[in-house]
Amino acid sequence: MSAKIVRDSEVGPHPRHPGVFLRHYFGREDNNRLNNLELRIDPGFGIPPHIHDQATEFFYIISGTGEFLIDGEWHEVEPGQACKAPTGEEHGFRVAAAGEPLLMLSTFSPPVR
Numbered sequence: 001m002s003a004k005i006v007r008d009s010e011v012g013p014h015p016r017h018p019g020v021f022l023r024h025y026f027g028r029e030d031n032n033r034l035n036n037l038e039l040r041i042d043p044g045f046g047i048p049p050h051i052h053d054q055a056t057e058f059f060y061i062i063s064g065t066g067e068f069l070i071d072g073e074w075h076e077v078e079p080g081q082a083c084k085a086p087t088g089e090e091h092g093f094r095v096a097a098a099g100e101p102l103l104m105l106s107t108f109s110p111p112v113r
Helices: none
Strands: 011-013 020-026 035-041 046-050 056-063 066-070 073-077 082-085 091-094 102-109
Touching: 066 082
Parallel strands: none
Antiparallel strands: 011 020, 020 035, 035 102, 046 091, 056 082, 056 102, 066 073, 066 091
16 A cells, blocks of 8 residues: 555455455555554444454444444444454454444554554
8 A cells, every 4th residue: 555645445355254345545564553444344244253362453433333342242333433442352343234334444553464
């Protein structure tokens, strides 16, 4: 990536989770502190519970609604809210089949990509 202004970054499917799409903006090649991406989860899909052993992940909800798993409980999320998954803590997302896509920004610190 390594650009100061990212106008058109390609959206691609998540390599492991169907119905999840990624648009990478800034990564390890830009700095050693964080990477940033746009994350979209389509209705009826999600990101199963998982753990990042080397990074904290932050999310900012742009549009849509869904549920965020943290501390073993699912919490409703909506636009304007932010979520954090500290290093080593299990987390995940799910979106109802009858809903609209959940669009958010995701930031890892330190960068994982």
